[in-house]
Amino acid sequence: MDNTNQGKALIKGDVAIFLRGLIIGKVLTIMVIGGLLWWLLKPELASRNNADSSNQALKPTSNAASTFGSLADVPTDSFNYGGSTAWAPIRQVVDSQILSARPELKLRYLDPVNSSPGSSSGIRMLLEGKLDFVQSSRPLTDEEQAIAKQQGFTLAQRQVGIDGIAVVVNPSLKLPGLTVDQLQQIYLGHLTNWNQVGGPNLPITPFSQRPENADTIIFSSNSDLKKQALGSNVKYVYSTTDALRQLSKTPGGIYYASARAVVPQCSVKPLPLGRTATDFVSPYREPLVSPEQCPRQRNQINTEAIKNGSYPITTNLFVIIKQNKGEEQKAGDAYTNLLLTDQGQQAIEQAGFVGVRQ
The missing domain is CATH 3.40.190.10 (Periplasmic binding protein-like II)
Structure with missing residues (x-):
């Protein structure tokens, strides 16, 4: 190879080395600057991430379709219930579906002995210990709450329909x-x-x-x-x-x-x-x-x-529950929760009423 060609080859090699060094230098510079920016902005990014996580946790989640069979904490025993005659279609349509899906929950409807059936007589029977929970088409009265308090417990009313x-x-x-x-x-x-x-x-x-x-x-x-x-x-x-x-x-x-x-x-x-x-x-x-x-x-x-x-x-339809932390309360809570499932609310509307979960 003559001297001219050797000179050109050396120049090309020097240019390539120079360009590689320039590129590597720029990459290193970008990495250093990027790392510095990340270090400076780290607290703000962390704060933003935490806020996003909190907002996500506060967003209401859609209720998954629930059925009588999917509900937990249903007691296995026999329970007496009674009350409002207005609930008769619910007993025919809804309660029959509940008993079919959850045979371990055995419910028996009882009529009063010396008075006509209804919300008032049912609540009286609950206070007398003759029923475990009550179906009511009216709210509790102050007098009924006072009688319960005298007996050492309170009564809760949970709405399931209209x-x-x-x-x-x-x-x-x-x-x-x-x-x-x-x-x-x-x-x-x-x-x-x-x-x-x-x-x-x-x-x-x-x-x-x-x-x-x-x-x-x-x-x-x-x-x-x-x-x-x-x-x-x-x-x-x-x-x-x-x-x-x-x-x-x-x-x-x-x-x-x-x-x-x-x-x-x-x-x-x-x-x-x-x-x-x-x-x-x-x-x-x-x-x-x-x-x-x-x-x-x-x-x-x-x-x-x-x-x-x-x-x-x-009028609102209530389940009246004895708050005594006993089996009666478990039965009343379970029955209420069954009625408030998607399947329960649909069945209440099939029976001719309006559900509370629109």
């Missing part, structure tokens, strides 16, 4: 509806003729369960009206079945009960209710099914109005 309170009259009565105040005044004995509320000249005959056995209420628990005695013209009945039988024979009769119990009946007519006379809402889905069309067709409950609050009288 029911509408429907008013029914004899099918022959022509009336567009009643306000809640008019309904209350009828049962207090202050309104005694249908012509006082826009109806015919006909005496009003109110039917009701006795207050001490009442299954449903039309007076707010914090209302002064609740403390007043019912009118002397009120005729007391043993049960809703008894009331419907008498109402069908009484042109001026009126009765109120669980919408699920009375709206589909053929022998009576459900009446629209309103907070005022200009906002009547039907407890049934329009149009009204006449007695002549029933039982081929039956009135269906207006669950949408109950759900959205436009229907003026609703």
Whole structure:
């Protein structure tokens, strides 16, 4: 090789060495600067990561579909329960599904011996130790809580559903509806003729369960009206079945009960209710099914109005649980939790009520 070619080769080698050194130097510089920046920003990054983790933990997680079979802590024993007649469809539809899925939980429904069945008599039986938990369509009273406290325990009420309170009259009565105040005044004995509320000249005959056995209420628990005695013209009945039988024979009769119990009946007519006379809402889905069309067709409950609050009288469905850390409390808690599963809430709506987990 001549001197010229040797010189060119040496120059190329020096350039390559120079470029490699330049590249390596830049890479090292970037690594040093990057490491320095990471070291300086480390506390802030750590803080950000911790905040992100905390935010992630605070986000509500979607409830996985739950069934009767997936629930834990269901006691294996026999338990007595009872209470509200409004719960009868739940006992037929929901409780039968529970007993099929969880046969280890043996439930036996008991009626009272010396009084009509209902929320009040059921709670009395619970306080007397005759029941392990109770199905109620009204909240606990201060008196019931006081009796429990005297016996060394407390009572808890856990809501599992919502029911509408429907008013029914004899099918022959022509009336567009009643306000809640008019309904209350009828049962207090202050309104005694249908012509006082826009109806015919006909005496009003109110039917009701006795207050001490009442299954449903039309007076707010914090209302002064609740403390007043019912009118002397009120005729007391043993049960809703008894009331419907008498109402069908009484042109001026009126009765109120669980919408699920009375709206589909053929022998009576459900009446629209309103907070005022200009906002009547039907407890049934329009149009009204006449007695002549029933039982081929039956009135269906207006669950949408109950759900959205436009229907003026609703009541909550509670499981009443004895808080004594014993087997009764375990049974009441387990039954409540079963009703609050996805499957339980769906079954409650199948039974004609509104669930609490919308």
